[in-house]
Amino acid sequence: MGIAKNASRMSLAVMLSRVLGLGRELALAALFGAGMVTDAYLVAFRIPNLFRDLFAEGALSQAFVSVFAPLDSKKKQEEFFQKTQRVLSASLIVVCFILFFFAPHLVEILAEGFRDEAGKFGLTVGLTKLIIPFLYFVSFAALSMGVLNSLGVFFIPSLGSAAFNFVSIVLGGGLALYLRKNGIESAMWGWAGGTLVAGFAQWFIQWPSLKSRGFQPMKGLLGVFKPYAVIQTFKDPLIKKLVFIMAPAVLGVAAVQINVMVSTIYATSLEEGSVSWLSYAYRLLHFPMGVFGVALSTATLPTLTKVIKNRELFEKTLSHSLSLASILAIGAMGGLIALGEPIISWLFERGAFTSVDTAQTYRAVATYAIGLMGFIGIKIVVTAYYAHAKVWIPSIISLSVIGLNILGMEYFSKLYGHAGLSLSTGLVALVNLVLLIVVLKKKFKVDLFKADFMKSLLFSVLAASVVFVPTYVYLRPWLLELLDHSFFVKTLCVLGAVGISGTVYLLLISVLRPEGRAIINKFASKLKR
Numbered sequence: 001m002g003i004a005k006n007a008s009r010m011s012l013a014v015m016l017s018r019v020l021g022l023g024r025e026l027a028l029a030a031l032f033g034a035g036m037v038t039d040a041y042l043v044a045f046r047i048p049n050l051f052r053d054l055f056a057e058g059a060l061s062q063a064f065v066s067v068f069a070p071l072d073s074k075k076k077q078e079e080f081f082q083k084t085q086r087v088l089s090a091s092l093i094v095v096c097f098i099l100f101f102f103a104p105h106l107v108e109i110l111a112e113g114f115r116d117e118a119g120k121f122g123l124t125v126g127l128t129k130l131i132i133p134f135l136y137f138v139s140f141a142a143l144s145m146g147v148l149n150s151l152g153v154f155f156i157p158s159l160g161s162a163a164f165n166f167v168s169i170v171l172g173g174g175l176a177l178y179l180r181k182n183g184i185e186s187a188m189w190g191w192a193g194g195t196l197v198a199g200f201a202q203w204f205i206q207w208p209s210l211k212s213r214g215f216q217p218m219k220g221l222l223g224v225f226k227p228y229a230v231i232q233t234f235k236d237p238l239i240k241k242l243v244f245i246m247a248p249a250v251l252g253v254a255a256v257q258i259n260v261m262v263s264t265i266y267a268t269s270l271e272e273g274s275v276s277w278l279s280y281a282y283r284l285l286h287f288p289m290g291v292f293g294v295a296l297s298t299a300t301l302p303t304l305t306k307v308i309k310n311r312e313l314f315e316k317t318l319s320h321s322l323s324l325a326s327i328l329a330i331g332a333m334g335g336l337i338a339l340g341e342p343i344i345s346w347l348f349e350r351g352a353f354t355s356v357d358t359a360q361t362y363r364a365v366a367t368y369a370i371g372l373m374g375f376i377g378i379k380i381v382v383t384a385y386y387a388h389a390k391v392w393i394p395s396i397i398s399l400s401v402i403g404l405n406i407l408g409m410e411y412f413s414k415l416y417g418h419a420g421l422s423l424s425t426g427l428v429a430l431v432n433l434v435l436l437i438v439v440l441k442k443k444f445k446v447d448l449f450k451a452d453f454m455k456s457l458l459f460s461v462l463a464a465s466v467v468f469v470p471t472y473v474y475l476r477p478w479l480l481e482l483l484d485h486s487f488f489v490k491t492l493c494v495l496g497a498v499g500i501s502g503t504v505y506l507l508l509i510s511v512l513r514p515e516g517r518a519i520i521n522k523f524a525s526k527l528k529r
Contacts, residue, residue: 027172137199167194270417281364327456
C-alpha cells in the first residue's frame with residue numbers, strides 16, 4: 001500500500017529532531033539532574049508550551065494550509081499570509097503580556113507545592129517570565145511551516161525543531177557551564193536564556209526559504225502597530241474561515257493540555273524531582289511515539305483521503321496502518337519495560353543525574369510504556385476522522401476522558417507516587433483509542449476490530465512476550481552489572497542488547513504476520529542502499 005514506504009521516509013526527518021531532542025534532555029540531566037532547579041525550569045517551560053500547542057503546532061499549521069493552499073494566485077496567498085501574521089502577532093502580544101503579569105498566579109495553579117520550598121516558587125516565576133516570548137517565536141515558526149509545506153517544501157521546515165534542540169544544547173549548555181561558577185540557579189538562568197534564543201532559531205531557519213519564494217517573514221508584523229488595520233483584518237472572511245477550522249483542533253489540543261496541567265499539579269505536590277523524572281521518561285517515550293506515530297499518521301492521511309469513497313478499501317488501509325503501529329508499539333513497549341533501566345543509566349546517569357534518578361525515571365518509563373499502543377494508535381485513527389472532515393469527534397472523545405484521567409491520577413499517585421501519574425496517563429490513552437475505534441465503527445461503519453488488526457495485535461503480544469521474558473530475566477541484570485564499566489563498553493552492550501532483542505522480535509513477527517514482513521523488507525532495502 002506504500003504506507004510503510006512513505007512512513008519510513010517521514011521517520012528519517014522526524015528522527016533527527018528526536019535524536020537532538022534526546023541530546024537536549026541528556027545535557028539538561030547532566031548539568032542539573034532531577035532536583036529543585038530542574039523542576040522549576042520544567043514547570044516554567046511548560047506554561048508557554050501549553051499555549052504553544054493551542055496557537056501553533058498542529059492546530060494553526062493544519063488550518064492555515066487548508067485555507068492557504070486552495071488560493072488560486074500568488075498575490076492572494078501573500079495577502080492572506082500577511083493578514084494571518086498581523087492577527088497572530090496581535091493575539092500573541094496580548095497573550096504574552098497576560099502570561100507575564102499573571103505568571104505568579106499561573107505557577108501557583110500549576111505548582112502550588114513549590115510554595116513550601118524556599119526559593120523554588122520565586123525561581124519558577126522568574127524563569128517563566130524569561131521564557132514567555134518563546135511562545136511568540138514558535139507560533140510564527142508553525143505559520144512559516146504551513147506556508148512552505150503548502151508550496152511543497154518539507155525538509156527545511158522539518159529542521160525547525162532540530163534547530164531548536166541544537167541551539168538549546170550549544171547555547172543553553174554553554175551559558176549554563178559559564179554561569180555555573182555563580183551557582184546552580186545562575187546556570188539555570190543561562191539554560192533558560194538559551195531556550196528562548198532557540199525558539200527564535202526555529203523560526204529564523206525558515207526565513208531564507210520563505211524569501212526565496214516571495215514571502216516576507218516579518219512584513220505582516222508591522223501592521224500590528226495599526227489598531228484599525230488589525231480590527232479590520234479580524235473581520236476578513238478568510239481569517240474567519242481560518243479560526244473556524246482551527247476551533248475543533250484547538251478543542252482537542254485543549255483536552256491534552258488539561259491532562260498535562262493536571263499531571264503537573266499532582267507531580268509538583270509529590271516528592272522533589274517528580275516533575276523531572278516524568279519529563280525525562282516522557283522524552284524516551286516521545287522517541288518511538290514521534291518516529292512511528294507521526295510518520296505512520298502523516299503517511300496514512302493522504303491515502304485515506306484518496307480512498308474515502310471506497311469504504312472497504314478505506315477500512316483495509318486504516319487497518320493496515322494500525323497493524324503496523326501495533327507491531328512497532330508492542331515491541332517498543334516490551335523493550336522499554338525490559339531494558340528501560342539500563343538504557344536510562346547509559347543515557348542519563350552522569351554529572352548531577354544519580355542512580356536514584358535512574359531508578360525513579362525507569363518507574364515512570366515502564367508505566368508510560370503500558371499506554372504506548374494508545375499514544376501511537378490515537379494518532380493513526382484520528383486521521384480517519386480528519387479524512388471525513390470530522391475533527392470535532394476525536395476532540396470531544398479526548399475531553400470526555402479527562403475526568404477518568406483525574407480520577408486515575410488521584411488514585412494511582414497515592415499508591416505509586418509519580419509513577420502512578422504516568423500509569424494513569426497510559427491507561428487513559430488506551431481507553432481513548434478504544435473509544436475512537438468504537439465511534440468510528442458506529443459513525444462511518446469502519447470496523448477495525450476485524451481479523452487483520454486483531455491478529456497483528458495478538459501476535460505482536462505473543463512475539464514480544466517470547467522475547468521479553470529472557471531479556472528481562474537474564475539480559476537486564478547482566479547489563480546492569482556492566483554499567484560500572486567505561487562509556488564505550490556500556491554503549492556497546494546496551495545497543496547490542498537492544499539490537500539483538502529487537503531483531504529477534506521482528507524476525508518472529510515477520511514469520512507470523514505480513515505486516516511484519518513489510519517492516520523487515522523495508523529495513524533490508526535501506527541497508528542495501
